[in-house]
Amino acid sequence: MSRAAQRDIQPRSGLAGLRERLGDEGFAFGLRIILILGIGVFLSASTQGQSFLSTANILNVLRQASLIFLLASGLTLVILAGGFDLSVASNLTLSACLAAGVMKATGSPLLGAAVALGCSTFAGLCNGMAVTLLRLPPFLATYGTLWILQGLAFHYMGGNEIFGFPPAFRLLGTGFVLGIPVPVYLMALVLALGTVVTRHLNIGQEIYAIGANPVAARLSGIPVRRRQLAVYTASGLMAGVAALVYLARVNSADSGIGEPLLLPAIAAILIGGTSLFGGVGSVLGTVAGSVILALVINGMNLLNVKSTWQPLVVGVVLLVAVLADLLSRGRRERIG
Amino acid sequence: MRTWNTLRLAGIVAAVVAPVLIGAQPAHAANERLAAFYKNQVDPHFGLVRGGVEAVVKQMGAGAVTHYAPTRPNNLAEQLSQIEDVSVKRPDAILFMAVDPRGVVPAIEKVNAAGIPVLNYNDRVAGGKYTTYVGADDFKLGLDTGRYALRAIGGEGLVVIIEGVKGSTTSDQRVAGFNKAIEEFPKIKLLASQPGNFQRLPALQVMENLMQAHPRIDMVLAAADAMALGAVEALEAAGRKTAKVVGINGVPEAIAAIKAGRLLATGEFDGYKIGCVAATAALRGLRGQPVPATIILQGTVIDRSNLGPWDVPMDKRVCPKWEEVAR
Numbered sequence: 001m002s003r004a005a006q007r008d009i010q011p012r013s014g015l016a017g018l019r020e021r022l023g024d025e026g027f028a029f030g031l032r033i034i035l036i037l038g039i040g041v042f043l044s045a046s047t048q049g050q051s052f053l054s055t056a057n058i059l060n061v062l063r064q065a066s067l068i069f070l071l072a073s074g075l076t077l078v079i080l081a082g083g084f085d086l087s088v089a090s091n092l093t094l095s096a097c098l099a100a101g102v103m104k105a106t107g108s109p110l111l112g113a114a115v116a117l118g119c120s121t122f123a124g125l126c127n128g129m130a131v132t133l134l135r136l137p138p139f140l141a142t143y144g145t146l147w148i149l150q151g152l153a154f155h156y157m158g159g160n161e162i163f164g165f166p167p168a169f170r171l172l173g174t175g176f177v178l179g180i181p182v183p184v185y186l187m188a189l190v191l192a193l194g195t196v197v198t199r200h201l202n203i204g205q206e207i208y209a210i211g212a213n214p215v216a217a218r219l220s221g222i223p224v225r226r227r228q229l230a231v232y233t234a235s236g237l238m239a240g241v242a243a244l245v246y247l248a249r250v251n252s253a254d255s256g257i258g259e260p261l262l263l264p265a266i267a268a269i270l271i272g273g274t275s276l277f278g279g280v281g282s283v284l285g286t287v288a289g290s291v292i293l294a295l296v297i298n299g300m301n302l303l304n305v306k307s308t309w310q311p312l313v314v315g316v317v318l319l320v321a322v323l324a325d326l327l328s329r330g331r332r333e334r335i336g
Numbered sequence: 337m338r339t340w341n342t343l344r345l346a347g348i349v350a351a352v353v354a355p356v357l358i359g360a361q362p363a364h365a366a367n368e369r370l371a372a373f374y375k376n377q378v379d380p381h382f383g384l385v386r387g388g389v390e391a392v393v394k395q396m397g398a399g400a401v402t403h404y405a406p407t408r409p410n411n412l413a414e415q416l417s418q419i420e421d422v423s424v425k426r427p428d429a430i431l432f433m434a435v436d437p438r439g440v441v442p443a444i445e446k447v448n449a450a451g452i453p454v455l456n457y458n459d460r461v462a463g464g465k466y467t468t469y470v471g472a473d474d475f476k477l478g479l480d481t482g483r484y485a486l487r488a489i490g491g492e493g494l495v496v497i498i499e500g501v502k503g504s505t506t507s508d509q510r511v512a513g514f515n516k517a518i519e520e521f522p523k524i525k526l527l528a529s530q531p532g533n534f535q536r537l538p539a540l541q542v543m544e545n546l547m548q549a550h551p552r553i554d555m556v557l558a559a560a561d562a563m564a565l566g567a568v569e570a571l572e573a574a575g576r577k578t579a580k581v582v583g584i585n586g587v588p589e590a591i592a593a594i595k596a597g598r599l600l601a602t603g604e605f606d607g608y609k610i611g612c613v614a615a616t617a618a619l620r621g622l623r624g625q626p627v628p629a630t631i632i633l634q635g636t637v638i639d640r641s642n643l644g645p646w647d648v649p650m651d652k653r654v655c656p657k658w659e660e661v662a663r
Contacts, residue, residue: 047549057548064541150407159383163565163589174573250536251569252589256378256409260535294541300530301545307502307531 074238082278124236173248211278388611478513493554
């Protein structure tokens with residue numbers, strides 16, 4: 001056996017070896033856990049452990065992370081497959097506004113939910129068709145959809161807000177089951193589903209393959225366009241789910257609710273270790289990214305960090321998270 | 337014969353002179369064009385401002401008003417391009433409020449150079465020349481609302497402030513007012529002052545986080561109604577019944593919340609009045625009537641006892657009388 005082949009078979013030492021043993025995703029996730037724990041330790045020390053480490057606060061942070069995660073979960077699949085969906089936030093806005101209007105008019109949470117999910121999934125489907133049938137570049141196609149959905153929301157709301165939803169519906173955002181907030185269960189459910197799909201079903205492997213190398217994927221007989229359609233539709237669906245959780249938490253809708261959520265959703269995905277180019281990453285990573293984002297704000301509020309410093313702190317934490325990932329990745333790429 | 341000729345001459349002179357006399361009337365209705373700027377299309381406050389502007393344009397018989405608001409909320413790039421649009425279209429007067437008090441200054445200076453009169457309303461821009469400023473006194477609003485709130489809890493207790501966006505004059509001034517009010521009550525302890533970005537969800541989450549750190553909070557001073565309502569949702573969801581919240585603005589949802597007992601009070605930053613007075617000032621300026629350089633609208637603290645005038649749909653609202661506001 002040649003020296004080179006032997007080198008490939010022996011497990012490597014050090015950081016690169018650890019990465020091999022855990023697998024890319026395991027390593028990336030481990031890195032983020034360390035980051036989360038690091039922030040956690042710092043915050044516990046600073047707040048004397050009382051407020052930060054309490055069960056109530058941890059559940060609080062998880063609940064806050066869940067909204068961004070739900071919005072970003074479908075988008076993660078799209079990015080894994082090498083695409084992009086800029087319209088998720090506007091999709092959330094329009095779905096939420098329509099659901100709000102329907103719930104106000106009919107008093108029925110079920111009808112509102114149906115409208116939200118139906119419209120958001122349909123928008124996702126349209127994105128998918130624009131990318132697969134019209135062959136538009138994903139960035140441009142979804143940027144166009146962003147404006148269309150936002151414009152429809154403006155038109156529908158007319159500068160007004162809709163507020164006050166049925167208490168049964170609000171349980172989705174404010175309710176607790178066995179002491180754990182309902183949105184956290186949703187996050188766990190979507191995480192489980194997402195992980196099963198991406199790791200244990202063929203469709204998941206195909207999505208990664210399409211993201212890593214679309215030509216090879218196509219030549220291997222993977223129905224690339226059908227899978228792309230599926231991920232864009234999933235992204236739309238999850239935007240609708242996030243819209244419902246938003247309405248249940250905040251109890252109000254206006255045409256500006258989605259826009260501030262787009263960048264945090266993308267950031268959560270990237271911090272979680274998913275590559276913008278596709279083929280690398282995980283839904284679990286997006287959970288970690290969402291939690292890190294929520295943790296930072298939680299920490300700043302608990303420590304009463306002055307508002308002048310807050311953007312700086314957020315920026316530094318994000319850079320550290322991305323840098324840590326790049327550093328660990330870089331060493332591997334340089335070997336072999 | 338001579339009488340008849342004189343009469344004909346008189347008739348011809350009259351026929352020539354009369355149209356000139358009629359045409360020389362001062363040009364009132366139908367040709368003054370205004371342009372009105374807003375910060376976004378989502379905050380109901382600006383819907384009220386717009387309502388006031390349009391009401392006056394109709395009442396005073398001006399020509400038309402074009403409304404400019406960024407589609408992406410508070411987006412500076414969009415507002416800058418709208419300012420460029422307006423310097424090309426050259427309306428007779430501009431009612432202006434900035435999404436960023438400093439960022440718009442160069443663009444406004446160009447409009448000044450083009451000779452179009454600009455009136456600054458809602459909140460101050462950090463530069464440029466304006467014929468008039470129409471707005472509220474944010475510091476005083478913060479001070480009055482803060483005093484009301486602190487008195488309502490007996491002058492002692494634990495208080496948190498939810499700020500807007502750091503660097504926004506509205507937020508900074510109102511928060512400064514809150515802080516001044518807190519200074520006046522030595523038994524009040526300020527637990528924390530955190531930013532809510534003028535949006536509901538961030539304020540809700542800030543409130544959730546603050547509740548983790550502080551098991552008892554007596555009063556929440558929020559620099560805007562949207563944030564106050566977010567805080568109310570968070571407190572209600574957590575079952576914290578003793579905490580009270582005040583906001584600033586007086587938008588319809590806040591009024592409804594005060595009626596329902598969920599919000600204690602709100603400082604009046606009445607968009608409708610601002611729109612009315614600003615449009616009136618602009619038209620008066622164009623018509624050569626006197627207009628003061630600064631008009632500060634006094635705001636009351638709205639609570640359950642006096643919310644009647646604000647609990648009115650927009651089409652029933654009434655503009656304040658010019659003589660009352662322009663002193």
